[in-house]
Amino acid sequence: MTARTFRYFIPLLAVAAAALCSMALIALSGRDPFMIFEKLFRATFASGYGTGQVLFKTTTLIFTGLAVALPFKARLFNIGGEGQLQLAALAAAITGALLPSSVPPIAAVPLAALAAMAAGAIWGASAGLLKVRFGVNEVISTIMLNFIAQAAAGYLLTRRFAEPSTEHTTEIGRASMLPKIDELSGLFTGSPANITLLLALGAALCAALFLFRSRGGYELRAVGLQPEAAAWAGIRSGHHVTAVMTVAGAVAGLGALNLVSGYKHYYEAGLTGGFGFSGIAVALLAGAHPLWIVPAALFFGLLEYGGLAVGAYVPKDIFMIIQALTILIVIVLNARKL
Amino acid sequence: MQNAIRLTAISKNFGTVKACSNVSLSIRSGAIYAVVGENGAGKSTLARLIYGMHQPDGGSMEINGSPVTFASPGDAIAAGVGMVHQHFMLVPTLTVTENVMLGLEKQSLFSTLDPKNSAENIRQLSLKYGMAVDPLAPVSTLSVGQEQRVEILKVLYRNARILILDEPTAVLTPLETDQLFAVLRSLAKEGKTILIITHKLDEVLALADTVTVMSRGSVTGTLPCQETSKEELARMMVGRSVLLRVENPPPSPKKTMLTVENLGYRTATGIEKLEGVSFSVREGEIFGIAGVEGNGQSELLSLLWGLHDRNGRVSGKIIFEGSDITGKNPAQIAGLGVSHIPENRLKHAVISGFSVADNMIFGRHREKRFHQGFGFDRQAVTRYALELGKTYDIRCTDLENTPLGALSGGNQQKVVVARELDRPGMKLLILAQPTRGVDIGAIEQIHRSIIGARDRGAAILLVSSELDELIALSTRIGALYQGSIRRIFTREEVSEGRKRGRPFEEELGLSIT
Ligand SMILES: Nc1ncnc2c1ncn2[C@@H]1O[C@H](COP(=O)(O)OP(=O)(O)OP(=O)(O)O)[C@@H](O)[C@H]1O
Ligand SMILES: [Mg+2]
Numbered sequence: 001m002t003a004r005t006f007r008y009f010i011p012l013l014a015v016a017a018a019a020l021c022s023m024a025l026i027a028l029s030g031r032d033p034f035m036i037f038e039k040l041f042r043a044t045f046a047s048g049y050g051t052g053q054v055l056f057k058t059t060t061l062i063f064t065g066l067a068v069a070l071p072f073k074a075r076l077f078n079i080g081g082e083g084q085l086q087l088a089a090l091a092a093a094i095t096g097a098l099l100p101s102s103v104p105p106i107a108a109v110p111l112a113a114l115a116a117m118a119a120g121a122i123w124g125a126s127a128g129l130l131k132v133r134f135g136v137n138e139v140i141s142t143i144m145l146n147f148i149a150q151a152a153a154g155y156l157l158t159r160r161f162a163e164p165s166t167e168h169t170t171e172i173g174r175a176s177m178l179p180k181i182d183e184l185s186g187l188f189t190g191s192p193a194n195i196t197l198l199l200a201l202g203a204a205l206c207a208a209l210f211l212f213r214s215r216g217g218y219e220l221r222a223v224g225l226q227p228e229a230a231a232w233a234g235i236r237s238g239h240h241v242t243a244v245m246t247v248a249g250a251v252a253g254l255g256a257l258n259l260v261s262g263y264k265h266y267y268e269a270g271l272t273g274g275f276g277f278s279g280i281a282v283a284l285l286a287g288a289h290p291l292w293i294v295p296a297a298l299f300f301g302l303l304e305y306g307g308l309a310v311g312a313y314v315p316k317d318i319f320m321i322i323q324a325l326t327i328l329i330v331i332v333l334n335a336r337k338l
Numbered sequence: 339m340q341n342a343i344r345l346t347a348i349s350k351n352f353g354t355v356k357a358c359s360n361v362s363l364s365i366r367s368g369a370i371y372a373v374v375g376e377n378g379a380g381k382s383t384l385a386r387l388i389y390g391m392h393q394p395d396g397g398s399m400e401i402n403g404s405p406v407t408f409a410s411p412g413d414a415i416a417a418g419v420g421m422v423h424q425h426f427m428l429v430p431t432l433t434v435t436e437n438v439m440l441g442l443e444k445q446s447l448f449s450t451l452d453p454k455n456s457a458e459n460i461r462q463l464s465l466k467y468g469m470a471v472d473p474l475a476p477v478s479t480l481s482v483g484q485e486q487r488v489e490i491l492k493v494l495y496r497n498a499r500i501l502i503l504d505e506p507t508a509v510l511t512p513l514e515t516d517q518l519f520a521v522l523r524s525l526a527k528e529g530k531t532i533l534i535i536t537h538k539l540d541e542v543l544a545l546a547d548t549v550t551v552m553s554r555g556s557v558t559g560t561l562p563c564q565e566t567s568k569e570e571l572a573r574m575m576v577g578r579s580v581l582l583r584v585e586n587p588p589p590s591p592k593k594t595m596l597t598v599e600n601l602g603y604r605t606a607t608g609i610e611k612l613e614g615v616s617f618s619v620r621e622g623e624i625f626g627i628a629g630v631e632g633n634g635q636s637e638l639l640s641l642l643w644g645l646h647d648r649n650g651r652v653s654g655k656i657i658f659e660g661s662d663i664t665g666k667n668p669a670q671i672a673g674l675g676v677s678h679i680p681e682n683r684l685k686h687a688v689i690s691g692f693s694v695a696d697n698m699i700f701g702r703h704r705e706k707r708f709h710q711g712f713g714f715d716r717q718a719v720t721r722y723a724l725e726l727g728k729t730y731d732i733r734c735t736d737l738e739n740t741p742l743g744a745l746s747g748g749n750q751q752k753v754v755v756a757r758e759l760d761r762p763g764m765k766l767l768i769l770a771q772p773t774r775g776v777d778i779g780a781i782e783q784i785h786r787s788i789i790g791a792r793d794r795g796a797a798i799l800l801v802s803s804e805l806d807e808l809i810a811l812s813t814r815i816g817a818l819y820q821g822s823i824r825r826i827f828t829r830e831e832v833s834e835g836r837k838r839g840r841p842f843e844e845e846l847g848l849s850i851t
Contacts, residue, residue, distance in 0.1 A: 213713030218696070218703055225691045231645060232678075232686040233701035234669030 007334075011285050011292070014329040015299065022322045029314055036314055043309030044302055050309070052181065052191020056263065057275075058294075058301035059193070060085075062200035063255030064279025065286065065293040066207050067124075067248040071138070072288040073211060074237075074244050075224040080127055080142030081252045082276025083149030084120035088253030090153050091119035092260040093267035094161055096172025108175035113257055117250040123149060124249020128242035138245070146276075157269060168268035178261040194262030196254075203251060207290035220244060252276065278304070281327045287334075299326075340403055342367040342500050342531035343388060348397035350383055352744070354735065357383040359555045361397070365548075370522060370532045372542040372563075375552035376575055376777045377748025378733045381535045382424075384552070385502050388533070389421040390414035401500070420493030421502040424509075424747065424775075425684070426485050430478040435460055437477055438492045464491055467521050482631055483514035490521070500531045505747070507541060508775050511630040511803055512847065519545050537748075537777050539568045551575055576779035583806075584785035586836070587793075589813045589829075591623040595766050595797035597657040603637050606649035611637040612821045615654070619766070623829075624788070624798040626812030628805060628850050634821040635801050636681065639770055642799075643678050644668050658766065672701065675765035677758040679772050681801075687754045690743030694734050695723035697742045698757050705762070730756040731783065748776040752784070759787050767791055770801045785811060805843050809836055817849040825849050 023033035044050040064081040071078040095115035099108050123145055130136040161169045181193045211217035222230040223237040230237055259271055282300050286292035300323060307319030344364040350357050357380045365371045373381050386392045388399070390408030399406055401417050408414045411421070428437050435457045457473040464471050469487040477485060486506060493501060501522075507515045522532050522545065536542060542549050543563055550560045551574040558574050572580040596619040603612040612634045619625040629635045640646040642656060644667045656664050663671055672678070680686040688697050699708055699719055708719050723737045730752050734740050742750060755772055769788070773781045788811060792798055802808050808815055815827040827835070827846070835842030 209713065213716075215703060215709065215714065218714070222689050222692070222700070226685070226689050229686050229689055229700075232643070232668060232680055233703075234667065234672050236667070236669070 007287070010330055010333045011287065011296065013333060014285070014326050017329050018322050018326040021325055022318060025318050025321060026314055029318065031314055036310055039310045039313060040306040044306050048188045049191045050305070052188025052193035053305045054298070054301045055181075055188065055193040055197055056191060056258070056301075057304045058297045059197045059200045059258045059262075060255040060275045061278055061282050061297035061300055062204055062293055063258070064252050064276050065282030065297050066203060066279075066290060067120075067252035067255075067276075068280050068283035069286065069288040069290055069293055070207060070211075070220075070251070071244050071248050072283060073217075073224050074220050074240055075227075076131070076241060076245065077139050078124070078127070078142055078245065078248050079139055079280065080123060080145050080149075080249070080276075081279045082272065082274065083142070083146035084123045084249040084252035085255050085272045085276045086153050087123055087149050088116035088120040089256035089260050089271055090156060090161075090169075090267045091253075092116040092176075092256045093169045093172060096176035096261065097161075097170040097266075099173055099176060101173050101175065103173075103175055105175045105177075108173065109178060109261065112172070112176045112261055113254065116253040116256040116260075118253070120249040120251070120253025120256070121246045122249065124252070125242060125246040128245030131245075132238040132241050153267075154269060157267065161267075168264075168266040171265050172260065176261055177265060178257065180262070192263040194258065196258035196262045199254065199257070201294065203254065204290050204294050207251075207293075211290060216240075216243075252279070255279075278323070281323055284327050285330055287330075340367050341365060341400070342369070342402060343533070344400040344403075345388075346398045346400075348384070348387060348394045348399065350380075350387055350392055350394050356555045358387065358394075361552075361555075361557055363550055363557065363560060365531055365533060367402070367531055368526055368529045369548060370526050370534065370546045372546035372549040373533065373535045373552060374537070374539065374542060374549060374571060374575060375558075376554075377752070377775075377780060378554075378746035379552040379575075379777075380555045381552055382504055382746065385421060385504050385533070385535060388414070389419055389502055391421075415496055415498070418497065418499040419502065420496060420498030420500065422486065422489045422493060422504070422506060424505045426489055428477045428485060428488060431476060433474050433476050434471055434480075434488050434491075435473045437488055438473075438495050440492075442496070460491060460495065463494060467494070467524055468517070469521055482509045483511065483517070486510070486514075486518070487521075494525075498530075500533070501525065502533045502535075504535045505537065505775060506534065507536060507538060509631075512805070513630070513851070515541070537775065539571050539778065542571065543568065553577070572778050575777065580778050581782050582778070583810050584782060584789060586789060586810060588833075589623050589792060591620040591813065592795070594618050594620050595659060596799065597655075599655040599657065601638070601641065601654035601656065602652070603634075603641060603646065604651045606647065610821060611650075612641075615818075615821070615823055617816050617823060617826065619797045619799050621765075621795050621797050622792055623813040624792050624800055624811050626808040626815040626832075627799065627801045627818050628803075628808050628815055628846055629801070629818035630803060630850055633818050633850070635770070635818055637821075638818070639678075639681065639768065639801060642671075642768055643680075644671050669704075672761075675761075675763045676768065677761045677764050677766070678768045679754055679758050679770060681770040681774075683751055683754050683774075688742050688750060691741055693738055694727075694732070694740050694742050694745065694753060695719055695737045697753055698723045698726055698737075700757070702757060702761060726753075726756040726760060730787075731780070732756065748780060751776050752780060755784050755787070759791055764791070764796055767796050767798045768801075769798065771803065772800070773802075773804070773807060781807075805846055809843060809846070815846065817846065819850050 026033040026036050044054050064085060067081045068078050092112045092115055096112045127138050127141045127145055130141045131138050163170055178194050178196060181188050219235045220240050222235055223240050227237050260267060264271060278300055282293060282296045286296040303319045303323055307316045341364045346362050348361045349359050361384060375381050387394050390411045390413050406417055438460055439456050460473040471484050471487050506518060526532055546563050549563055551558045551571060598615055598617050601612055601615040604610050627635060652664060655662050658674060689700060708714055720738055727737055732752050733749050734745060773784055800811060812832055814829055815832055816823045817825045
């Protein structure tokens with residue numbers, strides 16, 4: 001097997017190896033691994049509801065995964081998905097709540113989406129500009145921006161936008177809500193899966209087309225692979241760095257639509273619950289390829305919801321360990337010399 | 339006498355490419371043995387097989403009479419085989435001594451290094467073979483020629499008895515080349531065995547005892563150097579007779595395209611790199627710039643392409659078609675109809691991870707013809723790549739899927755030359771070392787294309803360290819020395835000199851040293 005074909009199997013190998021490790025861990029915790037796996041399956045893909053729950057998680061993970069994968073192609077590591085998502089969720093919730101009820105859905109939903117994208121984009125662009133203007137490493141700036149986003153969102157929520165005597169914002173208007181897949185087709189009964197899923201699949205496809213078919217994607221990849229050669233070819237890497245960080249922020253922001261317009265209909269503390277960070281794992285498992293992001297997000301969606309569902313039998317932490325192990329194995333296999 | 343290296347029916351395939359097939363040769367101890375051949379003939383692959391970087395698919399190998407198989411370069415080094423790569427592998431921030439010592443530190447974790455003693459040993463070694471270099475200097479301060487000495491010292495320090503050098507002279511000045519050859523001769527006299535790969539047939543005849551010609555992975559012949567000639571070797575390599583100097587019909591220069599006026603450049607740290615440089619290039623002429631490394635040509639080239647360090651100070655003007663282009667960026671300059679082949683193709687002209695086809699439009703990817711609707715028109719790109727590949731004889735079976743990095747060195751250069759010469763509406767062509775590392779068949783063809791572009795009316799600026807290349811192609815030649823143009827040889831002087839041959843080359847050489 002050549003090095004190139006081997007690369008395609010790395011994610012599968014990693015998932016398989018992590019599954020084996022988890023079986024050992026489950027056995028150590030005194031449970032029968034096969035029983036747990038069966039319960040996991042029953043709680044998820046065996047029912048429409050379970051499948052819907054997994055898909056709901058998958059949807060946000062696709063967006064936050066793309067938000068890491070796109071900058072990755074320009075050799076930028078966007079750790080800021082969480083902060084971008086958080087501010088976007090707040091922005092979408094506030095916009096949805098403020099819009100007068102006379103605004104029809106055809107305008108209200110795009111407006112909420114725009115607000116979410118704008119909030120994420122500003123946060124992403126900040127990291128991009130800090131890098132281009134002042135040479136600040138984007139890993140450090142996005143981590144710091146996460147803290148700022150967390151604090152700002154908390155402050156704005158408690159001091160300004162929370163409903164009196166609650167810890168969430170006013171519910172958004174009906175016009176800004178997105179229909180559940182259940183309501184449209186009767187599939188995934190009762191689950192929060194909503195049509196943002198289709199938007200996520202569209203986004204992954206667009207990202208792939210952009211990267212591998214368009215001029216912008218070609219230039220972006222060149223900047224990532226050989227920045228000096230890109231400069232000689234007249235490609236301005238600074239523009240690309242700013243642009244891709246802005247787009248990444250906007251894409252992470254779209255993930256908020258799934259949470260706010262599609263499900264909760266308001267913003268509350270903890271709504272984004274680590275989706276931004278899991279997006280890093282999704283992107284790494286997918287080798288930063290926009291189309292592989294979809295199955296990778298599905299895998300992590302399965303672990304996140306499945307972990308909750310079998311929480312009565314084994315500690316949920318085991319599934320967090322599996323997530324982390326998968327990524328470590330991917331990295332080790334990728335680094336291995338052939 | 340004993341054989342230092344003996345290969346029997348060695349083969350190596352990369353996928354469907356037979357990089358080496360059935361190669362047999364034996365090299366006497368103490369001999370200087372040359373391998374020549376077209377780009378992609380398998381020379382580097384052969385060298386890497388002997389050095390343990392690749393493992394053969396078939397055949398056997400003997401070193402100093404005993405059969406060996408190398409799993410890695412470590413094994414080869416242990417058996418006394420050392421290799422100097424074309425692209426140096428030194429750590430720029432470490433000193434010469436530290437680089438030479440790298441990997442040889444005492445194995446126990448907390449034992450201290452003994453740099454003083456090692457530095458002294460390295461000084462001794464360098465003096466013994468006439469390769470003066472300061473053991474305590476950081477590698478980043480060395481010239482290319484000195485870096486190469488460090489690479490050789492590294493090999494000698496590990497007690498190598500067999501030295502493999504892959505295209506060692508490609509980046510050297512003529513003087514440095516002479517010095518290198520003196521070193522190699524003295525090493526051979528001591529009983530060390532030298533295997534050298536090169537494209538320069540003059541060097542083979544001047545240096546080696548025996549030469550093997552390779553073509554498409556196989557050995558076409560092995561000859562003693564006394565009994566052969568440049569023409570014969572060229573014919574064996576390419577399979578036809580090669581014009582060693584391209585025909586250069588009289589040019590007909592027209593209006594001035596590029597004028598460089600009193601150009602000066604001082605780095606941010608205050609070093610004067612260029613001073614009062616003035617020359618002009620006209621449509622339909624080739625203006626050659628002769629100069630050895632470090633005399634300002636790199637700075638001149640980056641200024642012309644708008645990529646100089648903006649912290650430095652620029653004075654004077656660069657006027658292209660009547661307007662000043664100092665301060666413009668590469669995309670704007672290219673947009674005016676300027677093509678550029680940079681000195682360092684691996685670093686500046688290609689993306690090794692992109693496919694060959696994608697590299698054939700690199701820097702020209704904004705052209706409308708490659709686009710359709712929202713993205714690239716893949717068919718148009720592939721069609722164009724095939725067309726260029728055919729015209730320039732680029733050896734590659736699958737342009738769409740082969741990464742450029744898998745091509746042989748010379749074929750990579752051909753991709754760059756093809757792309758830049760074929761730029762539509764090209765008015766000015768800036769060429770730096772356009773034939774570095776390409777075989778003589780390809781040199782003939784690249785030279786023809788350059789003359790062709792000139793005759794179609796392009797203005798051409800040619801920077802080269804190969805004096806015979808400059809003489810063969812140029813209409814006029816400027817001699818760049820320590821940042822200034824010391825002398826411009828007129829059209830008459832150059833065409834006269836072309837007939838005079840060797841004496842003119844020497845005269846030109848003197849004006850740049
Ligand atoms: N790592 C690799 N993977 C795939 N193909 C390779 C690899 N290395 C070399 N090749 C192919 O093997 C053939 C021989 O390459 P090699 O580098 O040995 O040529 P060469 O004689 O050194 O040429 P040049 O004079 O241009 O340096 C070429 O067709 C090249 O594309
Ligand atoms: Mg080679």
